[in-house]
Amino acid sequence: MTAALPETAENRYDLGFARWVRDNVEGGDKLSLCMQCGACSGSCPIGTQMDHGPRKIIAMIRAGMKDEVLSSNTLWNCTSCYRCTVRCPRGIPVTSIIQDLAAKAVEFGYADKKENALFAKSFWWSTSAFGRTDERLVTARYYFSLGFLEGIRRGLANLKIALGMVRTGRMHLGMPHKIKDIKGLTAILARAAEIEAEEANDEL
Amino acid sequence: MTDGAPKSQTIAVVGGGIAGITAALEAAEMGYDVVLLEKGPSLGGRVTRLNRYFPKLCHPTCGLEINYQRIKKNPRIKLMTMSEVQGVTGVRGDYLLTVRKTPRFVNANCTACGACAQAAETEIDNSFNYGMDKVKVAYLPHEHAFPMRYIISPEVIGTPEADKIKESCKYNAVELDQQEETFDLNAGAIIWATGWRPYDASKLDVYGYDSSPDIITNVEMERLAAHDGPTDGKIIRPSDGEPAKRVAMIQCAGSRDVNHLPYCSMICCLASLKHAAYVREQYPDAEVDIYYIDIRAHDKMSSFYERVRNDPGINFIKSKPGHIVVGEDGRPLVCGEQIIEREIYQRPYDLVVLATGMEPSRAPGADQPVDVEQDEHGFLIPAVGNDGGQFSAGVAGGPFDVALSTQSATAAALKAIQAVRAG
Numbered sequence A: 001m002t003a004a005l006p007e008t009a010e011n012r013y014d015l016g017f018a019r020w021v022r023d024n025v026e027g028g029d030k031l032s033l034c035m036q037c038g039a040c041s042g043s044c045p046i047g048t049q050m051d052h053g054p055r056k057i058i059a060m061i062r063a064g065m066k067d068e069v070l071s072s073n074t075l076w077n078c079t080s081c082y083r084c085t086v087r088c089p090r091g092i093p094v095t096s097i098i099q100d101l102a103a104k105a106v107e108f109g110y111a112d113k114k115e116n117a118l119f120a121k122s123f124w125w126s127t128s129a130f131g132r133t134d135e136r137l138v139t140a141r142y143y144f145s146l147g148f149l150e151g152i153r154r155g156l157a158n159l160k161i162a163l164g165m166v167r168t169g170r171m172h173l174g175m176p177h178k179i180k181d182i183k184g185l186t187a188i189l190a191r192a193a194e195i196e197a198e199e200a201n202d203e204l
Numbered sequence B: 001m002t003d004g005a006p007k008s009q010t011i012a013v014v015g016g017g018i019a020g021i022t023a024a025l026e027a028a029e030m031g032y033d034v035v036l037l038e039k040g041p042s043l044g045g046r047v048t049r050l051n052r053y054f055p056k057l058c059h060p061t062c063g064l065e066i067n068y069q070r071i072k073k074n075p076r077i078k079l080m081t082m083s084e085v086q087g088v089t090g091v092r093g094d095y096l097l098t099v100r101k102t103p104r105f106v107n108a109n110c111t112a113c114g115a116c117a118q119a120a121e122t123e124i125d126n127s128f129n130y131g132m133d134k135v136k137v138a139y140l141p142h143e144h145a146f147p148m149r150y151i152i153s154p155e156v157i158g159t160p161e162a163d164k165i166k167e168s169c170k171y172n173a174v175e176l177d178q179q180e181e182t183f184d185l186n187a188g189a190i191i192w193a194t195g196w197r198p199y200d201a202s203k204l205d206v207y208g209y210d211s212s213p214d215i216i217t218n219v220e221m222e223r224l225a226a227h228d229g230p231t232d233g234k235i236i237r238p239s240d241g242e243p244a245k246r247v248a249m250i251q252c253a254g255s256r257d258v259n260h261l262p263y264c265s266m267i268c269c270l271a272s273l274k275h276a277a278y279v280r281e282q283y284p285d286a287e288v289d290i291y292y293i294d295i296r297a298h299d300k301m302s303s304f305y306e307r308v309r310n311d312p313g314i315n316f317i318k319s320k321p322g323h324i325v326v327g328e329d330g331r332p333l334v335c336g337e338q339i340i341e342r343e344i345y346q347r348p349y350d351l352v353v354l355a356t357g358m359e360p361s362r363a364p365g366a367d368q369p370v371d372v373e374q375d376e377h378g379f380l381i382p383a384v385g386n387d388g389g390q391f392s393a394g395v396a397g398g399p400f401d402v403a404l405s406t407q408s409a410t411a412a413a414l415k416a417i418q419a420v421r422a423g
């Protein structure tokens, strides 16, 4: 669990937010090094698909734009390619900041209706349960998390593609395939959760 | 510190760039004996390769010429070119320098008539023009070289071509049997003025220096604009010789970057302002874009910045480009985020100039035989060592422009005088 987000008053600028990011977000302690050069956003392969891009997200954090930052699509469109991190002239772990902000956005309910977040959750569910992504289940879970009717609608819209994939052997119809050592994976994930909890405790 | 009077009153100046020349002259004109050691064939260092100086856009040769006259007139300065310091022992007031002198194969009889160069056939890269053109193996370092004397490149020695070169000289100036020699000299104080080299642009892989001839560095731009440069002063696209009318300057190419040079090189903003002015002077219809993080033009430099900024053909774009690639039409494409507007751009140019910074000659990994005290980047500590007899001058001690280099050289001369005088 992360320390509670600062309460935002009516105004949109919460000056406690940058401090909260510094203390709670991975790499957040490096935020003050950013010189707003733009190398990160200019390097991002999907920069045009982002509402703000990494550089502006950092500026917005400093300006205390909590809600805008946590609901930004930048957090979800980032592909973790690490180009920004590698090129940042100040050595700021930009990708870690973006990725951890995405996790925080989920934790604090900013991503409940975000499609990318819902997709990420379905993806994670399948990966942790089977050690693999099962296209059918990930897709179904994702579609229906958008609502029952939406699930039906999207499912039907993609039926042709699905059948094509089955025909060409790209998708199978039986039980989901699991990896060989699913117990091993479960143990790894459990340990990761433990470490995360320990770290959270240490910080308190 | 040593007690008593210094054994030697001579001041050794290592490096004959603008800083070393200044330090040598200041000390000599105060009545002290100076040995000026330069490892290259002529004096002046890097500024000889600049087309013009910011902020006044005057020619470096004027100032250098005056300094050379002062050196010629002053019997207290002993100038040694082709001479590199190999070792230093001793203490303040009593140092022993070991110097290695490499052969020039041309003696003081040389009148710079150029017959040897005509006789020579083999060509080598012209290092004065950063390898952008060729010179013969018998060559004058450059048009304004001081001493005004030819040099013969060692690779030709021992070949019939060398004999031909020797025969061509009417003044008996060619000496093919010159050997490398090592000798010692005494000095009471040492001024290190070993200068800098351009940061290696090949290390900036995202800026594609090696991927297109039309992506060049700022030091190459100085040569492109110089009348004695590889293009006789025409600013062209190296790939096809066409006029370069859409030009981009990329600031902080390697400087202020923890992956390269973490410090600000201080002169590159001003150098790019100067380069934009070169382009605009040549082509009234040219357009120059300067990509910057922030423009560092302080104090007296700010009026120069204002002047350049008022030129409608020069645009200032606040953005550190992410990368430069070669576009489908073969022109370099500068890609990044324009930060005020948050616009993602991709723009083609005729010529892209990387404003690379200055790295001290003694940067880590550089081949510098003598071990002296320096910081993690290779800049010397102003009072080198702790015995109070060694000092740094010019860019050897920090990223300075010419004015600051000469100021630090004057300061070093004064310190050196104190060291050899009082003991």
Ligand SMILES: Cc1cc2nc3c(=O)[nH]c(=O)nc-3n(C[C@H](O)[C@H](O)[C@H](O)COP(=O)(O)OP(=O)(O)OC[C@H]3O[C@@H](n4cnc5c(N)ncnc54)[C@H](O)[C@@H]3O)c2cc1C
Binding pocket: B014, B015, B016, B017, B018, B019, B020, B037, B038, B039, B040, B043, B044, B045, B046, B047, B050, B052, B053, B054, B055, B083, B084, B085, B193, B194, B195, B196, B197, B198, B218, B219, B222, B267, B271, B274, B356, B357, B358, B361, B368, B393, B394, B395, B396, B400, B401, B402, B403, B405
């Ligand atoms: C693109 C560009 C443009 C610039 N334009 C301007 C401008 O317009 N105006 C301005 O004020 N400044 C300008 N500068 C900065 C200017 O070039 C430096 O301030 C100046 O060259 C510093 O002189 P220096 O004597 O310290 O070093 P250098 O010029 O590097 O001289 C050092 C000398 O020492 C010699 N040497 C090195 N090691 C040894 C050794 N071990 N033994 C003997 N000799 C040795 C070298 O051969 C060299 O001759 C520019 C810089 C760049 C990169």
Ligand code: SF4
Binding pocket: A033, A034, A035, A036, A037, A038, A039, A040, A041, A054, A055, A058, A084, A087, A088, A089, A090, A091, A092, A094
């Ligand atoms: S590249 Fe680094 S310093 Fe530049 S804007 Fe991005 S995070 Fe800031």
Ligand code: SF4
Binding pocket: A040, A043, A044, A045, A046, A047, A054, A077, A078, A079, A080, A081, A082, A083, A084, A085, A094, A095, A098
């Ligand atoms: S890691 Fe994310 S934000 Fe950074 S460049 Fe890649 S996609 Fe863009």
